[in-house]
Amino acid sequence: MTVYVLAQLKFTDRVAYDRYQARFFDVFTRYSGTLLAADEAPRVLEGATDREKVVLMSFPDEAAVTAWAESAEYREISKDRHAGADTVTLLVHGLGHRE
Numbered sequence: 001m002t003v004y005v006l007a008q009l010k011f012t013d014r015v016a017y018d019r020y021q022a023r024f025f026d027v028f029t030r031y032s033g034t035l036l037a038a039d040e041a042p043r044v045l046e047g048a049t050d051r052e053k054v055v056l057m058s059f060p061d062e063a064a065v066t067a068w069a070e071s072a073e074y075r076e077i078s079k080d081r082h083a084g085a086d087t088v089t090l091l092v093h094g095l096g097h098r099e
Contacts, residue, residue, distance in 0.1 A: 001061060001093065001094055001096060002058055002059070002060060002061070002094040003058070003059050003060075003061060003062055003064075003065055003091060003092065003093055003094060004036075004056060004057065004058050004059075004091070004092040004093075004094065005055075005056075005057045005058075005059065005065060005089060005090070005091055005092070006054070006055070006056055006057075006089070006090045006092055007053075007054070007055040007056075007057075007087055007088070007089045007090075008049070008051040008053070008054055008087065008088045008089075009051060009052060009053040009054075009055070009085040009086070009087045009088075010050055010051050010052055010085060010086045010087075011052055011053070011084060011085050012083070012084060012085055012086055013083050013084045013085075014084065015084070016080045016081075016083035016084035017080065017081065017083075017084025017085050018084070019077075019080040019084070020077050020078065020080035020081040020084055023077045023080075024077065027068075027071070027073045027074050027077055028057070028068065028074075030068075030071075030073070031059070031064055031067050031068035031071065031074075032059060032060050032064045033057050033058070033059050033064070033068060034057065034058045034059075035055070035056075035057055036056040036057060036058055037054065037055065037056040038053070038054075038055045038056075039053065039054050039055075040052060040053045042054045051088070053085075062091070065091060
């Protein structure tokens with residue numbers, strides 16, 4: 001069942017984040033991920049947020065997300081993401097998911 005990863009970012013060190021971003025897609029595509037949206041100017045429709053970027057990704061299942069997130073390649077590049085942005089990341093199940 002398709003799962004989604006939603007990341008909301010607030011930049012803290014743009015140079016570090018840009019290093020991460022430059023290497024992200026090559027690692028990401030090795031793990032069956034699809035980038036659905038990446039917006040550095042999301043419009044708030046309701047409520048308030050201090051986030052400056054939203055990224056929406058899909059994966060075929062949770063195992064693919066785990067393989068990507070825990071891979072040595074991603075852990076290495078994510079050091080720059082941690083240095084460059086305060087990030088809230090959510091795993092969201094697609095419709096039809098059953099526990």
